[in-house]
């Protein structure tokens with residue numbers, strides 16, 4: 001799977017009027033917002049499950065299952081649409097996402113089975129969530145270490 005080079009109409013228009021382009025991923029606002037939104041959804045749901053595992057949030061089987069199911073749902077989204085090449089500047093995305101795309105896709109692919117394993121036990125009890133949570137957290141950390149930069 002390869003990323004398609006993507007030039008938005010807005011970026012082309014800006015170049016045509018030769019307006020000085022700001023030092024940010026000009027024209028990629030919606031993609032950047034969308035991928036950061038996906039990440040924030042992951043963080044929200046992982047936070048709920050982590051809170052239950054630690055006993056900071058009362059265990060609630062339905063809420064736990066919803067949170068875990070949403071982790072699975074986000075993990076099935078394609079990274080291609082929200083990480084177009086050229087959209088790193090000024091964001092938390094590293095250029096390695098494109099220069100080492102196979103590794104990035106592999107790390108994205110690792111999230112799904114870990115989330116599915118968590119979803120399989122999420123409605124059981126807090127201890128079961130705790131046992132499966134580390135697997136998911138490792139996939140977040142693994143990708144962030146390799147492909148995320150300070151904003």
Ligand code: HEC
Nearest residue numbers: 036039042043046091092093107108111139140143147148
């Ligand atoms: C395959 C790579 C990958 C995986 C897996 C991944 N992330 Fe990320 N994450 C990124 C990248 C890249 C960014 C920077 C996005 C940007 O700003 O362009 C990011 C940014 C974030 C942010 C900041 C979003 C913002 O508003 O700027 C949060 C929060 C986050 N990730 C949480 C998570 C959690 C929680 C998980 C696991 C459940 C996870 N991520 C899994 C690559 C990944």
